[in-house]
Amino acid sequence: MGAIETAIDTVKQMIIDGELRPGQKLPVEKNLAEQLGVARNTLREAVRALVAMRVLQTRQGDGTYVTSLSPDLLLDGMSFVADIHLDAGAGEFLHVRRILEAEATALAATRIPDADLARLGDLLDEAETVAACDPVDHEKMVALDQDFHALIASHCGNAVLAAVIQNMSGRTVRARVWRGMSDPEAVHRTLREHRAVHRALLARDSERARLHAALHVLGVEESLTGSRAFAGEAAHG
Amino acid sequence: MGAIETAIDTVKQMIIDGELRPGQKLPVEKNLAEQLGVARNTLREAVRALVAMRVLQTRQGDGTYVTSLSPDLLLDGMSFVADIHLDAGAGEFLHVRRILEAEATALAATRIPDADLARLGDLLDEAETVAACDPVDHEKMVALDQDFHALIASHCGNAVLAAVIQNMSGRTVRARVWRGMSDPEAVHRTLREHRAVHRALLARDSERARLHAALHVLGVEESLTGSRAFAGEAAHG
DNA sequence: AACTCCAATTGATCCGATGAATGTGATTGG
DNA sequence: CCAATCACATTCATCGGATCAATTGGAGTT
Numbered sequence: 001m002g003a004i005e006t007a008i009d010t011v012k013q014m015i016i017d018g019e020l021r022p023g024q025k026l027p028v029e030k031n032l033a034e035q036l037g038v039a040r041n042t043l044r045e046a047v048r049a050l051v052a053m054r055v056l057q058t059r060q061g062d063g064t065y066v067t068s069l070s071p072d073l074l075l076d077g078m079s080f081v082a083d084i085h086l087d088a089g090a091g092e093f094l095h096v097r098r099i100l101e102a103e104a105t106a107l108a109a110t111r112i113p114d115a116d117l118a119r120l121g122d123l124l125d126e127a128e129t130v131a132a133c134d135p136v137d138h139e140k141m142v143a144l145d146q147d148f149h150a151l152i153a154s155h156c157g158n159a160v161l162a163a164v165i166q167n168m169s170g171r172t173v174r175a176r177v178w179r180g181m182s183d184p185e186a187v188h189r190t191l192r193e194h195r196a197v198h199r200a201l202l203a204r205d206s207e208r209a210r211l212h213a214a215l216h217v218l219g220v221e222e223s224l225t226g227s228r229a230f231a232g233e234a235a236h237g
Numbered sequence: 238m239g240a241i242e243t244a245i246d247t248v249k250q251m252i253i254d255g256e257l258r259p260g261q262k263l264p265v266e267k268n269l270a271e272q273l274g275v276a277r278n279t280l281r282e283a284v285r286a287l288v289a290m291r292v293l294q295t296r297q298g299d300g301t302y303v304t305s306l307s308p309d310l311l312l313d314g315m316s317f318v319a320d321i322h323l324d325a326g327a328g329e330f331l332h333v334r335r336i337l338e339a340e341a342t343a344l345a346a347t348r349i350p351d352a353d354l355a356r357l358g359d360l361l362d363e364a365e366t367v368a369a370c371d372p373v374d375h376e377k378m379v380a381l382d383q384d385f386h387a388l389i390a391s392h393c394g395n396a397v398l399a400a401v402i403q404n405m406s407g408r409t410v411r412a413r414v415w416r417g418m419s420d421p422e423a424v425h426r427t428l429r430e431h432r433a434v435h436r437a438l439l440a441r442d443s444e445r446a447r448l449h450a451a452l453h454v455l456g457v458e459e460s461l462t463g464s465r466a467f468a469g470e471a472a473h474g
Numbered sequence: 475a476a477c478t479c480c481a482a483t484t485g486a487t488c489c490g491a492t493g494a495a496t497g498t499g500a501t502t503g504g
Numbered sequence: 505c506c507a508a509t510c511a512c513a514t515t516c517a518t519c520g521g522a523t524c525a526a527t528t529g530g531a532g533t534t
Contacts, residue, residue: 003518004285016321016409028484039519041278044486045285048241052286053314060485061527071326074318077290081311084253085397089308092397099340099398100333160322160329161336164401172253240487265515276488281516297516298496 003038007046010036015055015066026056026064053077072163079170086173090224097168098217101149104156104165105197105213106206112155120198123148124191131187141187142171142178148194152201152213177220186223193219240275244283247273252292252303263293263301290314309400316407323410328462334405335454338386341393341402342434342450343443349392357435360385361428368424378424379408379415385431389438389450414457423460430456 001009014020026032033043047064050056054073058064067073082093127144130137153162169177181187193216200208251257263269270280284301287293291310295301304310319330364381367374390399406414417423430453437445 008289012317030484041520042518045282045517047485048282049285049289052245052289053317058485059527060525061483063484063527069321071318071322071329075315077314078312080249080290080292081308084306085308089397092308092395095395096337096398096401099336103336158329158332160326161333164333267515278489279487282487284516295516296496297494298514300496300515 003042004046004049007036007038007043008049011046011050012055015069020066022066022069024066026066028063071160072166075160075163075167078164078167081170082168083170083172086176090173090176091221093168093173094217094221094224097165098214098221100161100165100168101153101217102210102214104153104158104161105201106210107156107158107161108152109201109204109206109209111157112152112201116151116155117198117202120148120151120201123151124194124198127194128191131184131191136184136187138175138178142175145178145190146171146174152197177224180223189219190216240279241283241286244273244275244280245286248283248287249292252306257303259303259306261303263303265300307400308397309403312397312400312404315401315404318407319405320407320409323413327410327413328458330405330410331454331458331461334402335451335458337398337402337405338390338454339447339451341390341395341398342438343447344393344395344398345389346438346441346443346446348394349389349438353388353392354435354439357385357388357438360388361431361435364431365428368421368428373421373424375412375415379412382415382427383408383411389434414461417460426456427453 011020020026027035029040029043029047033040036043038046047056047058051058054067054076055069056064057067082090085093123144127141127148130140130144150166153165156162181190193212196212197209197216200212248257257263264272266277266280266284270277273280275283284293284295288295291304291313292306293301294304319327322330360381364378364385367377367381387399387403390402393399430449433449434446434453437449
């Protein structure tokens with residue numbers, strides 16, 4: 001095994017074993033390189049790899065530190081995975097997101113504070129205002145959509161679940177979904193579904209919330225594959 | 238923003254934009270560094286970070302290539318996240334795994350080929366043989382357990398779902414769970430649950446498979462939290 | 475006590491050189 | 505002509521040193 005990989009695994013193992021704790025400062029590059037028996041440049045590449053994984057954090061002039069290692073931090077590389085698979089695998093990502101978001105919404109129904117329920121309502125009001133404009137500000141809609149789902153997920157009581165959901169659909173994927181909604185009716189359908197989820201949360205009804213959340217993501221899935229035909233939209237026409 | 242982060246994001250964006258495709262060879266370090274306007278060492282640290290994310294792959298004497306970018310490859314850093322959170326967050330990871338594994342098992346019920354159903358049976362037979370030995374070879378049990386779940390997940394028809402499940406519980410977490418099963422009865426209960434999942438798959442019954450899979454993971458969760466704490470206290474005292 | 479300024483510390487970046495692994499094409503033997 | 509072998513060019517891996525930039529902490533001043 002190469003020297004760099006060895007150095008990476010050594011630091012990883014030190015963290016797993018508890019020798020390095022979150023927030024702790026590492027020795028200076030010169031000493032740590034000597035301790036691991038590699039050149040400073042080699043150590044830097046190992047450190048850089050761990051920084052990319054959000055395991056370490058460097059501050060010029062200060063030192064290198066272990067991050068908080070919180071799941072939401074370490075899992076945020078997943079959004080890049082979702083972004084580069086928006087052609088072939090977007091449907092698969094959305095399927096996973098549907099499963100997880102349904103569960104998270106059900107969990108949040110009994111945990112989200114009243115204040116944040118009100119904030120969800122505000123987000124929806126703002127989204128409807130934006131949707132009424134012509135032309136629609138898609139970037140604003142993407143941001144509001146993301147805030148809505150993130151706020152719910154953050155109150156499911158499971159940080160790992162929230163982090164995975166948050167990163168399951170990257171910005172690029174979400175932006176593409178909204179770009180595809182040039183049809184005003186599709187935008188309004190999405191807003192109706194969000195309202196339905198919100199009402200279920202207000203009623204503290206986990207099962208209703210679960211179903212509406214699942215149905216909402218399913219609608220997104222079907223609008224991506226172009227196979228929505230029988231649902232609510234045909235009834236309107 | 239630093240030069241290295243700029244280089245990382247540039248390469249990432251080239252992949253998202255399709256300028257760099259899976260399997261494609263990158264220019265030699267010297268040229269690419271010049272093209273991005275950084276020194277070779279700086280570029281190497283950027284490349285090393287992308288290698289750590291499984292986005293690039295380097296072969297000494299040959300060159301640097303874009304990987305297949307398949308979800309199972311890019312998501313395998315998650316196992317490290319699971320490993321370092323086995324103290325505080327193991328329960329949360331298992332909760333997510335329970336949700337996903339239940340769905341994947343239900344999906345696999347109608348998709349897994351007969352040959353692999355037979356192979357699942359072989360795995361269970363072997364596991365029972367190992368469990369009957371004294372002392373039990375825990376490493377062998379961990380490997381068989383992992384094979385069992387991986388084989389099912391691989392036939393759920395969703396590569397992303399399979400990859401997330403596969404990496405949701407890292408080796409360390411799984412090993413710890415099995416180490417905790419010094420009680421022969423816990424081992425036998427796990428094997429019974431595996432058999433139940435297997436029978437449901439044989440019957441091609443998605444709902445039965447879903448329930449048994451969820452129940453199985455739930456059992457692991459409970460053995461880690463409530464019961465295990467009790468048993469551990471008693472054993473220590 | 476609070477502020478300013480400077481020097482030490484530390485990571486960031488760059489440069490050049492050598493080692494190691496791979497691919498390629500010429501050479502050689504059949 | 506074909507196959508095996510070997511030397512060479514290419515390329516990444518690793519190393520040591522040098523300079524730049526940002527932060528920190530203490531000396532000195534008000």
